[in-house]
Amino acid sequence: MRFPRLLPLMLLLGLLCATAANAQSVITYHVAPSVADKTYHIQLDIPHNQDPIVRVQIPVWSPGAYIVGDYAANIADLSATDAAHKPLLVYHPDQNTWEIAAHGAPSLSVQYTVKNVDLEAVDGAPRRGHLTGPRTYLYVVGRKAEPVALSISDPPGAKVWRIATSLDPVEGTANPGTFGTVHDFAAPSYDVLADAPVEMGDFAEDMFTAAGKPHYVVLYGQHDNVDRKKLVDICKRVAETETGFFGGAPYHRYVFEFRAANGRTGGGGGLEHLGSAEIGTITVVDDRLRFVIAHEFFHLWNVKRIRPFVLGPFNYVDPPHTNNLWESEGVTDYYADLLSHRGGLITNDDYLKHLGETITTLQNNPARLKVSADESSWHVWDANNSQGYGGLSYYTKGEMVGLCLDLKIRQVTGGQRSLDDVMRALWGQVRHGEGPGYGEDDIEKTVNRISGQDLSGFYDLLARSHEEMPLADCLAYMGLTLTRSIQPTVVSDLQMNVRPDRQFSALVVNSVEPDGAAAKAGVQVGDRLQAVNGVTDMRAMFQTLRATAPGKTLTLSLLRNGNPVDVTYTMGSRDQYPWQVTVNPSAPSEAVRLRQQWLSGK
Numbered sequence: 001m002r003f004p005r006l007l008p009l010m011l012l013l014g015l016l017c018a019t020a021a022n023a024q025s026v027i028t029y030h031v032a033p034s035v036a037d038k039t040y041h042i043q044l045d046i047p048h049n050q051d052p053i054v055r056v057q058i059p060v061w062s063p064g065a066y067i068v069g070d071y072a073a074n075i076a077d078l079s080a081t082d083a084a085h086k087p088l089l090v091y092h093p094d095q096n097t098w099e100i101a102a103h104g105a106p107s108l109s110v111q112y113t114v115k116n117v118d119l120e121a122v123d124g125a126p127r128r129g130h131l132t133g134p135r136t137y138l139y140v141v142g143r144k145a146e147p148v149a150l151s152i153s154d155p156p157g158a159k160v161w162r163i164a165t166s167l168d169p170v171e172g173t174a175n176p177g178t179f180g181t182v183h184d185f186a187a188p189s190y191d192v193l194a195d196a197p198v199e200m201g202d203f204a205e206d207m208f209t210a211a212g213k214p215h216y217v218v219l220y221g222q223h224d225n226v227d228r229k230k231l232v233d234i235c236k237r238v239a240e241t242e243t244g245f246f247g248g249a250p251y252h253r254y255v256f257e258f259r260a261a262n263g264r265t266g267g268g269g270g271l272e273h274l275g276s277a278e279i280g281t282i283t284v285v286d287d288r289l290r291f292v293i294a295h296e297f298f299h300l301w302n303v304k305r306i307r308p309f310v311l312g313p314f315n316y317v318d319p320p321h322t323n324n325l326w327e328s329e330g331v332t333d334y335y336a337d338l339l340s341h342r343g344g345l346i347t348n349d350d351y352l353k354h355l356g357e358t359i360t361t362l363q364n365n366p367a368r369l370k371v372s373a374d375e376s377s378w379h380v381w382d383a384n385n386s387q388g389y390g391g392l393s394y395y396t397k398g399e400m401v402g403l404c405l406d407l408k409i410r411q412v413t414g415g416q417r418s419l420d421d422v423m424r425a426l427w428g429q430v431r432h433g434e435g436p437g438y439g440e441d442d443i444e445k446t447v448n449r450i451s452g453q454d455l456s457g458f459y460d461l462l463a464r465s466h467e468e469m470p471l472a473d474c475l476a477y478m479g480l481t482l483t484r485s486i487q488p489t490v491v492s493d494l495q496m497n498v499r500p501d502r503q504f505s506a507l508v509v510n511s512v513e514p515d516g517a518a519a520k521a522g523v524q525v526g527d528r529l530q531a532v533n534g535v536t537d538m539r540a541m542f543q544t545l546r547a548t549a550p551g552k553t554l555t556l557s558l559l560r561n562g563n564p565v566d567v568t569y570t571m572g573s574r575d576q577y578p579w580q581v582t583v584n585p586s587a588p589s590e591a592v593r594l595r596q597q598w599l600s601g602k
């Protein structure tokens with residue numbers, strides 16, 4: 001289904017011909033946004049069929065977010081027809097799968113509705129929408145590797161309906177100066193299509209060039225008060241520094257997609273893609289946002305292309321396990337700050353301060369001595385929190401594994417080699433994104449090969465053991481001193497564990513500390529947290545919980561056995577011992593030389 005816009009007749013005929021040709025040659029998704037009922041109506045055209053039964057599936061997770069969700073709950077009214085519009089029988093054997101009795105029909109169409117999508121109207125007129133692939137596109141089982149096409153129509157009544165996405169327009173790979181008239185796109189596979197979120201309608205847009213490629217900064221939501229000049233400057237400097245690190249930009253175009261909301265500070269989190277990043281809820285362009293931008297951009301190499309074998313091509317219904325999420329996420333954190341420092345976005349003092357903060361988080365967490373970096377990665381699906389397992393974040397631990405590996409390689413090679421060389425070697429190993437991912441043990445092997453030494457024992461200690469990390473020793477190689485304050489500071493502590501449910505509709509309480517703040521408020525295991533101070537957006541709830549000071553009260557709206565219960569919760573607290581990284585003024589000159597090399601990247 002497609003609603004062509006008013007275009008000159010010749011151009012319109014040309015577009016229709018191109019679309020018709022695509023529909024005949026490749027699997028094609030026609031998306032019709034319906035703002036009134038917040039749905040996408042999808043027509044999925046499947047050519048070249050040879051199977052008596054065609055199976056289509058909706059994913060249960062989105063690559064990059066290691067959380068299982070019930071995306072099928074939003075799929076409705078699925079039906080199928082053959083080329084003569086004759087209805088075909090559809091069977092729904094399990095939650096995520098539909099089987100169509102095609103009886104060898106050479107081509108067929110599947111129609112379905114995606115409910116509860118992000119579409120907005122202003123004064124009754126369609127204003128904007130955001131589409132994420134895994135929640136929207138069913139894939140044809142056995143045909144995910146084929147090229148696909150996407151065609152998005154204007155919702156009736158829309159005044160402006162532009163499309164921002166990293167996908168190639170069907171006219172070719174050259175991108176127009178701004179996103180605008182193109183509504184038809186192509187992707188080499190389902191994975192690439194599903195990985196390219198789409199912002200549509202009316203949005204703010206800026207553009208810059210880095211590494212010879214166009215980069216777009218797209219802002220939607222309540223963005224009138226956002227300092228766009230500052231935001232674009234950060235994106236540009238991050239892009240220049242990180243493409244410089246890897247030696248080029250392995251994409252046709254890159255799109256930063258920011259959702260703004262009044263009153264929110266910093267980056268509320270993001271999701272990485274091959275040619276774009278979705279970054280949530282910002283108004284104030286601050287250092288927290290700089291960090292999120294640098295992190296998501298580094299991911300376009302590390303995890304999207306330099307990835308464990310199992311992270312692409314993806315199994316969307318049986319989430320894959322890997323030991324290496326600490327590398328994918330934690331080493332990405334490590335470089336987000338280190339390369340920001342090298343690119344002049346943060347000062348030397350800021351960089352050392354950030355390191356101290358991460359060490360403070362890790363060293364005040366008893367889980368560091370019970371769970372390894374590998375275990376935190378492998379078992380993330382058990383926690384279903386996209387953070388880690390057993391209370392240990394693979395972000396925090398992984399950043400410190402990256403730090404120790406980098407400093408150790410620099411020390412044993414006298415500054416001749418570093419983790420930078422390991423990352424670039426892995427980049428070569430995955431054939432600059434064209435080849436398959438790396439093996440589970442390839443990081444260790446590459447560290448040994450690049451350093452010219454057997455560092456397996458050291459690697460085991462960092463990534464596979466429950467032992468303390470040699471942080472102070474590694475920092476001393478660079479002439480830095482690590483100290484723990486003897487005076488604790490009092491920090492917020494929820495004293496309960498919450499995680500999103502499968503439907504992503506509420507946070508579920510999965511543990512409550514005895515006699516802690518949550519227990520005293522009457523919170524129980526199994527309660528569904530539906531609002532915090534009346535706010536129901538999940539990310540906003542998380543942010544509020546994280547940002548509330550000890551002793552402050554919140555109203556938690558819970559659902560217990562189907563009954564609504566409001567409780568007054570007083571934020572708990574615990575002692576935390578701050579750690580600091582400082583320059584040792586009497587360090588040997590060799591350590592000073594290594595530190596300068598490390599911090600400058602030269």
Ligand SMILES: [Zn+2]
Binds near residue numbers: 272296328329
């Ligand atoms: Zn990440």
